[in-house]
Amino acid sequence: MSYRIEKNEALSAALGRIAAEEIALAMSELRRRNRARAMHNTRKSLKRLRSLLRSLRVAFPGQIFRRENRRLAAAGRKIAPLRDVHVQLRALGKLPASNAAAKRIQQNLLRQQEACTRKIPALRRAVRQMLSASRETFAALAPGRATPEDLTRGLQRVYKRGRAALKAARRNRTPENLHEWRKQAKTLGHGLDLIERLCSKKAGTMIQRTEQLCQALGDDHDLFLVLQVLRREDAARPARDYRRLARLISAKRRRLQKEGFKLGRKVFGQKPGPFGERLQSWLRRSPSKK
Secondary structure (H helix, E strand, O other), X not given: OOXXXXXXXXXXXXXXXXXXXXXXXXXXXXXXXXXXXXXXXXXXXXXXXXXXXXXXXXXXXXXHHHHHHHHHHHHHHHHHHHHHHHHHHHHHHHOOOOOHHHHHHHHHHHHHHHHHHOOHHHHHHHHHHHHHHHHHHHHHHOOOOOOHHHHHHHHHHHHHHHHHHHHHHHXXXXXXXXXXXXXXXXXHHHHHHHHHHHOOXXXXXXXXXXXXXXXXXXXXXHHHHXXXXXXXXXXXXXXXXXXXHHHHHHHHHHHHHHHHHHHHHHHOOOOHHHHHHHHHHHXXXXXXXX
């Protein structure tokens, strides 16, 4: 079906269905011939699964939640190096300037990508084993305790963490703070995707703004990764064209961050209490069953 709770669908049934579908999708991606794209898409499924866990956290016994959260996070970290090289190449390709520095960085990244690609068969086996274990847990759990109130509390918690991450990033715009804010915003975005079909059209505006926020913060992070490679190259082989490219990247990052903070004020402008009340009103009006 989709990563959405359907109208008239019991939340406990939706939880099991969506988890099963995401694991099946990840397993399918791991069999694709385009191995780099397959690993990238698998990582997306892993993120959606973790967001599902957090959005309906109270439906899981604490020990099981922590175990599955750690397992899915570990699976994502195994894929992360390949993903990072992939997005750096993509970000570099979007830059308007084409100079010797960009070409040398691209060659460096392509060598890294080739090295990562050679590890894919082993990564596939490891991630497949982890997903199989998670599939058994989700199938055996069959949580019947999930209610709209549980979902509201879960998303309210996610929203609160996003607001805290925004405040930290606003106080100090370090790459670490910005990346953490992006991760929390992404989790919120997946949570809102879950309930999109249960909400009024007004929810669509928030969903769209959250997507735009994640895109801006994601592009900023990808450019930061490119800048790191650039600085390492410059330290090894100083050249004037490196500095020109660095200035171009830094200017683009400033624009993306400005856009991100503007969207952040709109997405996280409410306090968690009123945000939770708004969620409850949306879900109360929905015909979804418990």
